[in-house]
Amino acid sequence: MALLVDKHRPRSLEALSYHHDLSERLKALAESGDFPHLLLYGPSGAGKKTRILCLLKALFGPGAEKIKIDSRVFQTTSNRKLEFNIVSSVYHLEITPSDVGNYDRVVVQELLKEVAQTQQVDLSAKQRFKVVVVNEADGLTRDAQSALRRTMEKYSPNLRLILVANSTGGIIAPIRSRTLLVRVAAPTEEEIEGVLTKVGQKERWRVVEGLNKRIARESGRNLRRALLMFEAVYAQNESDKISEKTLIPPPDWEALIEQIAKEIVEEHTPARILQVRAKLYDLLTHCIPPTTIIRTLAFKLIPKIDDPLKPEVVKWGAFYEHRIKMGSKHIFHLEAFVAKFMRISESFAMGMDFD
Amino acid sequence: MASFFDIKARKAAAAEANSSKTPAKPLVDNRLQPWIEKYRPKYLADVTAQSHTTQILARTLQTTNLPHLLFYGPPGTGKTSTILALCHQLFGPLLFKSRVLELNASDERGIGIVRKKVKDFARQQLSQVPTGRDLEIEGKKMAYQDRYPCPPYKVIILDEADSMTQDAQSALRRTMETYSRLTRFCLVCNYVSRIIDPLASRCSKFRFKSLDSANASNRLQEIAQHEGVRVDSDAIEALIRCSEGDLRRAITFLQSAARLVGALAGTGPVVPTKGKRKKEREEEEEEEREAEGGGDKMDIDADEKLRGDTITASSIEEIAGVIPSPTIESLVSAMQSPKSPGTRFQAVERVVRDMVADGWSANQTVAQLYERVVFDETVSDRQKYKIVSIFSEVDKRLIDGADEWMEMLDLCLRISGILTER
Numbered sequence A: 001m002a003l004l005v006d007k008h009r010p011r012s013l014e015a016l017s018y019h020h021d022l023s024e025r026l027k028a029l030a031e032s033g034d035f036p037h038l039l040l041y042g043p044s045g046a047g048k049k050t051r052i053l054c055l056l057k058a059l060f061g062p063g064a065e066k067i068k069i070d071s072r073v074f075q076t077t078s079n080r081k082l083e084f085n086i087v088s089s090v091y092h093l094e095i096t097p098s099d100v101g102n103y104d105r106v107v108v109q110e111l112l113k114e115v116a117q118t119q120q121v122d123l124s125a126k127q128r129f130k131v132v133v134v135n136e137a138d139g140l141t142r143d144a145q146s147a148l149r150r151t152m153e154k155y156s157p158n159l160r161l162i163l164v165a166n167s168t169g170g171i172i173a174p175i176r177s178r179t180l181l182v183r184v185a186a187p188t189e190e191e192i193e194g195v196l197t198k199v200g201q202k203e204r205w206r207v208v209e210g211l212n213k214r215i216a217r218e219s220g221r222n223l224r225r226a227l228l229m230f231e232a233v234y235a236q237n238e239s240d241k242i243s244e245k246t247l248i249p250p251p252d253w254e255a256l257i258e259q260i261a262k263e264i265v266e267e268h269t270p271a272r273i274l275q276v277r278a279k280l281y282d283l284l285t286h287c288i289p290p291t292t293i294i295r296t297l298a299f300k301l302i303p304k305i306d307d308p309l310k311p312e313v314v315k316w317g318a319f320y321e322h323r324i325k326m327g328s329k330h331i332f333h334l335e336a337f338v339a340k341f342m343r344i345s346e347s348f349a350m351g352m353d354f355d
Numbered sequence B: 001m002a003s004f005f006d007i008k009a010r011k012a013a014a015a016e017a018n019s020s021k022t023p024a025k026p027l028v029d030n031r032l033q034p035w036i037e038k039y040r041p042k043y044l045a046d047v048t049a050q051s052h053t054t055q056i057l058a059r060t061l062q063t064t065n066l067p068h069l070l071f072y073g074p075p076g077t078g079k080t081s082t083i084l085a086l087c088h089q090l091f092g093p094l095l096f097k098s099r100v101l102e103l104n105a106s107d108e109r110g111i112g113i114v115r116k117k118v119k120d121f122a123r124q125q126l127s128q129v130p131t132g133r134d135l136e137i138e139g140k141k142m143a144y145q146d147r148y149p150c151p152p153y154k155v156i157i158l159d160e161a162d163s164m165t166q167d168a169q170s171a172l173r174r175t176m177e178t179y180s181r182l183t184r185f186c187l188v189c190n191y192v193s194r195i196i197d198p199l200a201s202r203c204s205k206f207r208f209k210s211l212d213s214a215n216a217s218n219r220l221q222e223i224a225q226h227e228g229v230r231v232d233s234d235a236i237e238a239l240i241r242c243s244e245g246d247l248r249r250a251i252t253f254l255q256s257a258a259r260l261v262g263a264l265a266g267t268g269p270v271v272p273t274k275g276k277r278k279k280e281r282e283e284e285e286e287e288e289r290e291a292e293g294g295g296d297k298m299d300i301d302a303d304e305k306l307r308g309d310t311i312t313a314s315s316i317e318e319i320a321g322v323i324p325s326p327t328i329e330s331l332v333s334a335m336q337s338p339k340s341p342g343t344r345f346q347a348v349e350r351v352v353r354d355m356v357a358d359g360w361s362a363n364q365t366v367a368q369l370y371e372r373v374v375f376d377e378t379v380s381d382r383q384k385y386k387i388v389s390i391f392s393e394v395d396k397r398l399i400d401g402a403d404e405w406m407e408m409l410d411l412c413l414r415i416s417g418i419l420t421e422r
Helices: A020-032 A048-060 A097-117 A142-154 A189-202 A209-218 A223-236 A252-266 A270-285 A290-304 A307-326 A330-350 B002-015 B025-032 B051-063 B079-099 B111-123 B166-178 B213-227 B233-243 B247-265 B272-292 B297-307 B313-320 B325-336 B341-357 B362-374 B381-399 B404-420
Strands: A038-041 A068-075 A081-088 A092-095 A130-134 A159-165 A180-183 B069-072 B100-103 B134-137 B140-143 B154-158 B183-189 B204-207
Touching (some): A020 A180, A048 A159, A068 A097, A081 A097, A092 A097, A097 A130, A097 A142, A097 A159, A180 B247, A180 B313, A189 A209, A189 A223, A252 A270, A252 A290, A270 A290, A270 A330, A290 A307, A290 A330, A290 B404, A307 A330, A307 B404, B051 B079, B069 B079, B079 B154, B111 B154, B111 B166, B213 B247, B233 B313, B325 B362, B341 B404, B362 B381, B381 B404
Parallel strands (some): A038 A159, A092 A130, A130 A159, B069 B183, B069 B204, B100 B154
Antiparallel strands (some): A068 A081, A081 A092
């Protein structure tokens, strides 16, 4: 059985349940024959990928849905072999170049040139170009992005790129100026509620409005997360027992971070840091990104502390998050943040500056 | 292949004019071209707002003696266009392929390429100037050489030269001198400081300055007119403001906006060169329709009306990803709210959370907030001096790839702290 997220994913631009004017615009672009390179950006769970799949279908018809997964081997200049997975249909390719880390430039150059130099094989295809969808485009290295620059202009008759990113910040300006920027905002809480109700009806579950409202609020405007939470609630409880007050189980890692927050607010001692260290390691070994840990921890700490301390926590959170990006060992900076938090709250309690 | 078929189909359609009922189709090819390529200046004289450089280069057209060149300046100021236009005027269409080598960062450009590709090209014999072929220009017959000077050297254009490695650049040094009899180099880059000194000293440098708004607006209006897009003056201003002197960006924005307006109306901008044909066709269709009883007439009327949609400043800003001013204002007012620190924190936190969820990029926020706060008269100089240093720190961190949400929140809270402190 497929997850709700996949099962009820809209398959055409008409079926999308919010941002109707954006869908209209994409539809018009797909029909106009003058299809530019696109850069879709927005937070996760806003529906970027769904929109792209719908757009591809609008461009090429149902053939774009028949996908297969290829594994290709690329060779770098230093003769290292790279395995790389490509999801493709007859009309499009989907790649995630950040999979190969620093060697993404090789993949981008070779693959795109190869695609661009061959024309659409299927003469009955609706469009003469192929589409390459590049996931996590903001994770591309600068080299890879500058390699894209000229390719985009040179091969535009045969190739259209759709870049997907969380933010335009990681995209170099020349690429931004060559693409049509499309912002996909996260759905509002009401919109999420509407989707949950609709999905619930389709699944013939009893609709509890209050619960939907709470899920919408707790999801942080992330539709995918909301749907997963929704499914979890219905999977764990008997359908007729679900009411407004049913507990929404938070993900394990979030519960653990909550616990860490509680512990470090309670006691400010080196012994406590040692205890917390084990938990932080636990999170890291379960592949929770350190950025998420530090951000969630900061937001969990904030309701527990006094007003004047709040900006301080954010300040040091941002500071150590930056250090995480620059440094190589994540645990150092996570611990440093914990220690710093203890220090500032201690100095605040005693009414003096330690700095 | 496919375009070949297209032409055939078009001819067939022309032959039996009555059956051509798809008016948009012949226009497709022309519209596919990005406007930045379509309106790339063909002659030196067409290059906008770099009169100093183009004058000097125009003189080299007469003397046909060209030094090595180094063009530098911010993106979208016409560096590549200038050198391409110069080469076209020097060599003409027949010799361009054999006399000009263009390399840029999307081609592999390590030291190996410099050693092989550049050297091989530099070493090649000069291709023959076509003598027998006469060109017909404005009714007069003219020898190819009279029209194009065809000087006895080749040109190697190294676009985006600042992304060449140090090693590759030093490998060029000797090459440049050894083959200087037959070959001229033109390096194009954004930052002259990334070009190693020995290379820079071998070239004559030309700085391309950022476009001033008068020139940019003229060019944009010209293009809009050519494409038959209606643009109001606010929109032109918005274009220039959003593109920060980068003409290429402005033109892309303009095209995207035209697509948006045109696409929503179900038809693209009218291309004037095809205007005559279009008119003929419309007349034909008109006749046809009359024969059918005029049932479709409504259709084309609606078409005409929608095509007239004007591009407005707001649609430009949407494409450029500019945050609407109400959002920025609500952020600023949340930061300045005179209430207790706790509620202020909550207000700022909520606005930032919404902005992140709406997908506004942190860089854009930082830039716009900077404009808003630093040029605010009610903020004292002392506060500004503190605020500016925060901006610098946050910008650096964002460049390093720090989390946008944390940084935005941190920035806003710190500024808020400074603005409200007494």
